[in-house]
Amino acid sequence: MKQRFEYLEKAHVSKVGERELREIKDDEVLVKQLTCNICTTDYQQWMGLREHQGYPMAGGHEGAGVVEKVGANVHTVKPGDLVAVAHGGGCGVCANCRVGDTGNCLNKPKEKHRSEDGYLGEFGFADYNIRTEKQIYVMNPDLDPAEAGYLEPVATVCRGMKKLRLQPQETVVVIGAGTMGMVNAQVARAYAANVIVSEIMPKKLETAKAMGFKVIDCNEKDPVEAVMEMTDGKGVDCVIVAVGATKANEQALQMLKKNDGRILLFAAGYPVPDLPYDSNVIHYRRVEIIGTFGAEASDYNEAAKLLNTRAIDVSKIVEPKRFKLDDCQAAFEAASTPGMYRVCIELN
Template sequence: MSNVETIKFGYLASKGTAEVKEMPLPELKPDEVLIKQEACNICTTDYQQWQGLREHQGYPMAGGHECSGIVMEKGKDVKGTFEIGDRVSVVYDYCGYCEECMHGEVTSCENKKQFGKNYSDEYYGLFGFANYFVRPAKSLMKVRKDLPASQAGFVEPLSSVIQNMKKIRINAGRDTVVVIGGGTMGLLNAAAAKAMGARVIVSELMEKKLQIAEEMGFEIIDAKETDPVAKVKELTAGKGADIVIVAVGVTAANNQALEMVKAKDGKISLFSAGYPAPEISVDSNAIHYMRLELIGTFGSTLEDFSDAANMLSEGRVDVSKLIEQSIPLDNIQEAFELASKPGSYRVSVKLN
């Protein structure tokens, strides 16, 4: 039995203010697991609320959802699903019985709000920035034991990329995929597409991101030095990209994708949202005659989470270069300051 009685956790008290607090450890129920949480990466959703751009999510926000740790104790009903010492990554909480959950669409659960007060009457959020926490066993995915904690935290973002991969249906060894945007989610899409057999080209403006993309083994287009559309046509012998993934939420990128996709049976994945909302200028005749697919994707299914955990565990997707820096929990305010700087990759908060 664990002797942990209190937990220490990071939370957003208000715009621009991240603090650390202690509270009693919740009681372990029969279907739950006590996790010694080791690392939680700061997602765009997290730092945008810190910046005041997502205040509708509510304060105090005990957020963080790209989290991983070690099983310390389990309830009597968990049985052999998890064993003490297993490394796990956290999945959103969900009810398991609504229509969405019955189809595996757990990020659209009708009864558990994604960042609601599911674990506390006082705090919103998943308590990803807590050093210990008690969670339902169904809200965890097992990963390889020696996978570094910060890398294991990528199960959640990679799961949304996996859903995108399933929608764009890559033809291994044949398709050229262009990713517009070399941020964390852009390069995750690039890595997954390459693992699935595509030729991958990343178009980006920032020198730092171009360098990381090149180090990860992708062809690159420096969009500040050359016309990306013309370069894609050059690199594909005039054909254009089979698939374009728009991983930045801006109108210019959407319209650029229309110009660089091939003239027949091409696909454009609108992976990223943007605020204010981006637009896309295309008439229905063009979609009709090009047989063009405009693909929307959001969220993850349980299968996507499982596939993401397997891909990371097997080393098919390497996210080591997407971790900018590690910061201890006591310095969580500094961590949010670093994570919100333009061009940053993931900042990982070390919890123990």
């Protein structure tokens, strides 16, 4: 059968290709892909900001689809199941995978993987795809596939929560109500934390409010002052920095409670933001500054549960306008417009 797929020939040039899709092997699954959301990594490469990722790039990794056919040795999914795609997964048997650190699999290829016909990427924006059983998670069939496609972003947030050791009834500020800020806020609430969201862009403030979060409108009020007022001058237990900016890093420390507060640096920023801290202050106030990136198999499992049980709701962070495979160029343009949540491409 034929596979139609989107690929980037170079920056700003998205094309649709067609190629023969081989038969599945015994441990593989043929997925009829329904949607794939455009991640920051995808649209920033389209914008020419991530040239190091290489070309031709058949990108996209936030996909969901229906199982069409399974190999003889596949037992956890069956035709008709709605599934979402996970990143990586590791070999499962090396020393790192054995302890759950699949992101650091020792058998990961050293070189970037190219398909036999020369493409980089995971062919997320394709109508059909071959996956291994390990790469896919069964999702609640009632979910909009664009929401099921949130599996990978939610998994990275689950990893961050574990590193942050967020406890029930702790108060946490999420700085930034973009896509990943809102996923962090949702997951923190599912962990029974009290969540405050700080944001400057009106559209994102509205979204955070519509999701039922306490919000700080930074146009109206200094966010540090606002946090102190909301906490009777005590400050909060944790701050999740979901926007890569020096100002946000600075505010995070000022919003924390006097001692033993934790800061989770969730977002990267370009240009690279500073950590404008006095190391003695970090020492005396016993502050923890925690970095996080990526997700492990256990995080994907947790993310699937959060989405499938609707313990979190990502419906408001999928843009209502959907695009078709032939309109990827317009879709990338939309995705790279400031203030947009995830832009979804419908593939079938």
